[in-house]
Amino acid sequence: MSDAVITVQNLSKRYLLGHRSGEQGYNTFREVITREARNFARKAVHVLQGREVVQGDGVEEFWALKNVSFDVKQGETIGIIGRNGAGKSTLLKVLSRITEPTYGWVSLRGRVASLLEVGTGFHPELTGRENIFLNGAILGMTQREIQKKFDEIVAFAEVERFLDTPVKRYSSGMYVRLAFAVAAHLEPEILIVDEVLSVGDAEFQKKCLGKIDDVSRREGRTILFVSHNMGVITSLCPTAIWLDQGSIRQYGSARGVVANYLAHGMPNKDQIVRLDCIKGAQRSDEDRLRLEKLEWLCSLPLRHGEPVRAQIQFSTRTSVTDLAVGIGFSSLDGTRYLTYETDFQDGFRPAFHSPGTYTVDVEVESLPLAPDIYALDVGCRSGDFHSLAHIPAAIEIEVIAGPNTPGTIIRKNAGVRLASKWVWNQLLEQQQSRMLRA
Numbered sequence: 371m372s373d374a375v376i377t378v379q380n381l382s383k384r385y386l387l388g389h390r391s392g393e394q395g396y397n398t399f400r401e402v403i404t405r406e407a408r409n410f411a412r413k414a415v416h417v418l419q420g421r422e423v424v425q426g427d428g429v430e431e432f433w434a435l436k437n438v439s440f441d442v443k444q445g446e447t448i449g450i451i452g453r454n455g456a457g458k459s460t461l462l463k464v465l466s467r468i469t470e471p472t473y474g475w476v477s478l479r480g481r482v483a484s485l486l487e488v489g490t491g492f493h494p495e496l497t498g499r500e501n502i503f504l505n506g507a508i509l510g511m512t513q514r515e516i517q518k519k520f521d522e523i524v525a526f527a528e529v530e531r532f533l534d535t536p537v538k539r540y541s542s543g544m545y546v547r548l549a550f551a552v553a554a555h556l557e558p559e560i561l562i563v564d565e566v567l568s569v570g571d572a573e574f575q576k577k578c579l580g581k582i583d584d585v586s587r588r589e590g591r592t593i594l595f596v597s598h599n600m601g602v603i604t605s606l607c608p609t610a611i612w613l614d615q616g617s618i619r620q621y622g623s624a625r626g627v628v629a630n631y632l633a634h635g636m637p638n639k640d641q642i643v644r645l646d647c648i649k650g651a652q653r654s655d656e657d658r659l660r661l662e663k664l665e666w667l668c669s670l671p672l673r674h675g676e677p678v679r680a681q682i683q684f685s686t687r688t689s690v691t692d693l694a695v696g697i698g699f700s701s702l703d704g705t706r707y708l709t710y711e712t713d714f715q716d717g718f719r720p721a722f723h724s725p726g727t728y729t730v731d732v733e734v735e736s737l738p739l740a741p742d743i744y745a746l747d748v749g750c751r752s753g754d755f756h757s758l759a760h761i762p763a764a765i766e767i768e769v770i771a772g773p774n775t776p777g778t779i780i781r782k783n784a785g786v787r788l789a790s791k792w793v794w795n796q797l798l799e800q801q802q803s804r805m806l807r808a
Contacts, residue, residue, distance in 0.1 A: 374479075375560060375592050376442035376465070381474035383435040383460050383616075434460040436616040437474070444559075445590040447582070449597065449607030449624055451631055454648045454763065456613040458596045462486055462562050465594065480559025480592075481509045485549055494538035498529055498548055501537055505552045519555045526581070527551035528574075541756045547574055554581050561585065564596045565762060579606060598745065598763040599704030600628045632702045637743050637768035641666050645682075645748060648764055658688050659758040661748055662727070664697075674741055675772040678734040683727065684750065684759075691721040691752060695730050698747040699739055702766070706747075707786050708739060719753075738786050739769045 435457045442448055450458050463469040465476060466484035483505075492501045502523055506516035524530050527547040529540075537545060553561060563582070583606060585591050597603055603610055603624055610624040612631050620627045645661040667679035682695055696711035710732055713719050722728060746767045749760035 373443055374441035374477075375444045376440075376479075376594075377477040378441070378465075379439050379475055381435055381438040381461070381464060381476060382433065382472050383457075383464060383469065384472040385432045385434060386430070433616050435464070435471070438613075438616075438618055439474075440611060440618065440621055442592055442594070444592055445586065446609060447586040447593040447595060447607045449595050449603035449610040450613065451597070451600070451603060451610055451628065452613035452619075453636075453766075457616040458613055459486065459564060460616075461613065462564055462594065462596060466562055478560060481557075482560045482562065483509060483553040483556060483558035484562040485546075485553045486562070486564045492537050492545070492549060495536055497536055498527075498533045498540070501548070502552055506556050509556050509558055511556060516556065519557070523548075523551045523555045526555065526577075543574070543755060543757065550578050550581075554578075554585055557589075557591075559591060561591060561593045563593065565598060582606060597704070600632065600702065601704050604628050604703075628703070636766060637671065638765035639670055641670065643765055645761055645764060648761055658690050659684055659686050659693075659750060661750065661759045661761060664748060664764070667731070671768040671770045672737055672739075673770055673772040674739060674775045675736050678737050679731065681729050681731045682748065683729045685727045686722050686725050688725065689721070689723045690758065691723075692719045693722065693750060693752060693758075694719050695750040696748075697732065698749075699744040699767075700747060700763070702743065702745055704745070704763075707744070710734065736789070737769065737772075738788050740785055740787065741769050741771050741775070743768050 438457075438461065450461065452458050460469065462484065463486065464471050465478070466482060466486065468484075468486070493504060496504065502520060503513065503516055506513075506519075524533060527544075527550075529544050529548050532540065532544065537548070540548070550563075553563070561582070579602060582593060582595065586593050595603070595607060607624045609622065610627040611618055612620040612627050620630055643664045645663055662683045662685055665681045665683070667681055668677060672678055680697070682697075684695070694711055694713040696709060698706055698710075699708040700706045712730060712732075743766055745763040746765050747760070747762050748764045750758045752758055
């Protein structure tokens with residue numbers, strides 16, 4: 371008998387995407403009835419065939435996963451990497467039994483705890499205390515077993531003051547802290563963690579990564595971990611899977627897989643980037659704000675030492691106060707090099723009390739990044755710590771040499787080089803002689 375606790379064989383997941391024909395103007399009553407009848411019939415066929423469809427006039431097949439196969443042994447920590455839309459989140463949802471596969475099968479031996487995105491796994495109307503017991507019961511634990519771990523969970527999550535508050539009133543950071551604490555402490559044999567940890571503050575992220583390492587090495591539990599931070603993947607995971615367009619491109623030593631992944635950087639060259647179409651976008655549990663698009667108001671690729679202008683469009687569903695929006699340039703292994711935020715210079719954070727669509731422009735006089743390919747992160751928060759939306763590694767963007775870029779920078783050994791003032795002086799011969807005698 372195989373010693374694998376996770377077995378995936380020829381796993382495939384197909385979605386049917388609907389597209390409007392783009393008709394303009396008004397439709398007659400007869401046209402409306404005909405179209406709705408056609409859509410109803412098409413949807414009925416898809417339901418009978420076990421396929422998912424987004425209603426529309428045209429249907430396009432999209433394979434999120436294609437013939438994915440691998441085994442994971444007990445106690446292994448596997449990192450899963452890939453560009454946005456590569457199929458990472460779909461794979462985890464199938465493994466978590468949230469989504470049914472179109473073809474293939476999955477075998478899981480043991481209890482599974484999943485932390486996929488803010489908002490999953492908890493009932494918003496229940497308190498933090500009630501959700502701890504609910505999640506434990508879902509994992510098949512007795513009330514006594516849950517009670518034994520209860521104090522540990524609360525101490526780790528640091529939410530004791532809000533334990534009897536409905537979780538719908540939690541900030542995204544509080545929500546993630548409690549969700550991770552529950553998933554890590556209620557002793558599942560298999561722990562599945564998506565990029566959701568990036569919502570928390572840096573100190574808590576470090577705490578979570580330490581707990582994941584402890585759970586894997588000391589307690590012998592199996593972990594699947596998705597991240598855009600290649601440094602975390604290589605330090606935490608001995609093995610990695612690289613997903614590319616729904617298929618496994620490479621499966622093996624994490625350092626080797628990550629090195630090949632980083633060597634295949636593919637910069638985005640679109641002037642307009644639809645942020646709301648990027649998989650892996652993280653929103654707070656209230657979903658008050660959504661990032662919709664980023665438009666470059668300068669030519670691409672970006673140039674070192676030259677101006678950069680961009681516009682970010684977002685929409686609000688309810689009142690949002692104390693708002694800050696930012697972009698960050700990171701290396702492809704996840705190391706942040708440069709951050710621009712709306713409130714950095716003067717502390718101004720606007721409030722938007724009416725639902726609507728808004729834009730904010732960012733302008734950089736001289737881009738200090740050395741020529742290379744970078745991952746662009748986009749995010750927004752309310753106040754200092756309450757994340758509203760975050761898209762890590764939304765796109766990969768190329769920076770090339772500008773007309774005044776020194777040759778040393780072109781050799782890609784400069785990172786970020788900022789303007790500074792230097793003064794040249796000549797010492798008198800007497801001073802030089804005195805210094806030499808001394």
